[in-house]
Amino acid sequence: MLPELDSSPAAARVLIVEDDVLIRAIVADELRSAGFSVVEAASADEALSYLKAGGQTDLVFSDVWMPGSLNGLDLARQLRDEYPSLPIILASGNLGSQNLADFGLFIRKPYDVEHAVAMVSEALGFEPRAVVR
């Protein structure tokens, strides 16, 4: 069953957590072109800072391996505990010994940005749509 969301993706906000600014900027721009509102965090610490201040988000798209006091897995664990209904997509090129599916959806790095946008759209219950430029 689709969530009760406004029919426009602009009603949905995505929190991107990615320490590589060039990747973060490209993914954020593609999501905005698809109509989403995007908040950019350079680390898991920033993401938690935003959420703890009451910042709104409908989905978290996070890299796994990041510098800082928390990595993406630590973030996913906290989100699962504190915001259990918040969809999470984790991105990593190195699975290690973790079963990332325990935390949410998974996309392997390097990923095609349009595929990432399609995953976000589907996770939020929208039809993936062509990027409008």
Next chain:
Amino acid sequence: MKQPCILIVEADVLVRNPLAEYLRECGYQVQEAFNPTEARQLLGKGSKRIDIVLADVDDVRGENGFALARWIRTHHPSIEVILAGTISMAAAKAGELCEEGPKLSKPYDHRMIADHVRRLQAARDRGAPTE
């Protein structure tokens, strides 16, 4: 008509995000950098040509906005650099940019940004949501 692009350099997401959203609503394209290192990466290898940099003056991981401004003037002399030392100053600069910007109408009073940021920071500091 090409939308001008502003790069915001600010370490606190609770300041950076409201400023960025305000400027986007004014019609600008906005790129966001956590610190001067990210700013230089975006200026050098980013996919968008940046026209204006709005940067925090304060020390961020050992490099302040003045040092970044000097680097930009050397390597990208056509880029306008605006430095702001406080949230109020940054919001006022954003308000000025919106006055000059591609859209005719401002989305809201820029002073509301500073108030909004302070509420977010207070909520974060006490660990409670504002809404």
